[in-house]
Amino acid sequence: MPVSLPQWTINLMRPVIAAGSRLFWRLEHKGVENIPQNSGVIIAANHQSYGDPFWLGIPVKRPVRFLAWSEAFSWPIVGGAIKLLGAWPLQVEGSDPKAIRRSLTWLRDSGVIVIFPEGGRGLPDGSMTRLKGGAVRMALEAGVPILPVTIRGANRVWPANRLLPRPGKVEIIYHPLFYVEQRPGEEPRQCARRETERLAQVIQSAL
Numbered sequence: 340m341p342v343s344l345p346q347w348t349i350n351l352m353r354p355v356i357a358a359g360s361r362l363f364w365r366l367e368h369k370g371v372e373n374i375p376q377n378s379g380v381i382i383a384a385n386h387q388s389y390g391d392p393f394w395l396g397i398p399v400k401r402p403v404r405f406l407a408w409s410e411a412f413s414w415p416i417v418g419g420a421i422k423l424l425g426a427w428p429l430q431v432e433g434s435d436p437k438a439i440r441r442s443l444t445w446l447r448d449s450g451v452i453v454i455f456p457e458g459g460r461g462l463p464d465g466s467m468t469r470l471k472g473g474a475v476r477m478a479l480e481a482g483v484p485i486l487p488v489t490i491r492g493a494n495r496v497w498p499a500n501r502l503l504p505r506p507g508k509v510e511i512i513y514h515p516l517f518y519v520e521q522r523p524g525e526e527p528r529q530c531a532r533r534e535t536e537r538l539a540q541v542i543q544s545a546l
Contacts, residue, residue: 344423346402357397363506364394364496370513371398379446379481380516383474384488385467385542386455388497390504391490392424395453395511404445406438406454439477446481456535465494465546470539472531478519479527479534487514487538489545512545 344352360366382403384395392405405426442452454477456470478485489512496507517538521530 349424350400353397353400356393360394360397360509364390364504364509365507366394366397366509366511368398368511368513370515373486373513373515374399375484375486375516376401377449379449379483380451380486381446381474381478381481381483382451382453382486382488383456383517383538383542384453385490385546386457386460387465387490387493388460388504390493390497390509391455392426392453393420394493394509395488395490396424398513399451401451403451403453404442406442406452439473442477443481446477446483452477456538460499461494463494463498465491467539467543467546470535470542472528472535475519475531475534475538476527479521479530484516484518485538487517487541488512489514489542491546514541514545517541 357366382395382399384391396403396405403424405424446452454474456472456474457468458471459468461467474485489510491510491512492508496509497504519530519534521527521534
């Protein structure tokens with residue numbers, strides 16, 4: 340398991356990252372009142388840039404674990420940074436029982452998990468690709484809500500063809516909590532498919 344920084348260190352870094360992000364990218368957080376303070380929750384966001392985990396986590400003042408694509412851990416700079424901030428590797432293709440078990444335990448202990456259900460970056464114009472059902476299935480199994488988050492403008496600030504970000508405007512919108520609703524007699528897989536589409540509509544509504 341990757342070794343992360345102690346929480347007190349992350350807490351000290353948070354205002355520095357926030358101030359720098361507001362200065363260089365006019366970072367704005369909206370709907371922060373929707374972030375739960377003391378219960379297990381899955382934060383599910385669209386994915387536009389390398390900066391997303393850092394910008395998204397600024398107002399979440401609790402220990403957070405990120406489920407990140409295993410390949411990302413080998414990326415220069417970003418790979419090391421996400422390890423230190425508490426990311427856990429996840430195999431995007433196929434099943435990854437170890438990562439899922441660890442995440443469910445964390446959620447049941449009132450932890451916060453961040454996941455990008457697209458499985459990778461969205462399209463260059465900022466629009467989303469189809470969401471995978473892992474976040475909904477995890478919420479269903481752990482019995483926790485999902486906090487849908489829309490990231491807007493990060494694709495222009497840090498497009499995939501740039502090594503470093505450029506100045507611009509980034510907005511992070513935290514929507515009201517999303518509760519997975521399994522209908523009577525509905526199979527979990529069918530529920531995950533339907534509720535993932537509903538989750539996608541919420542996230543996409545602010546793009």
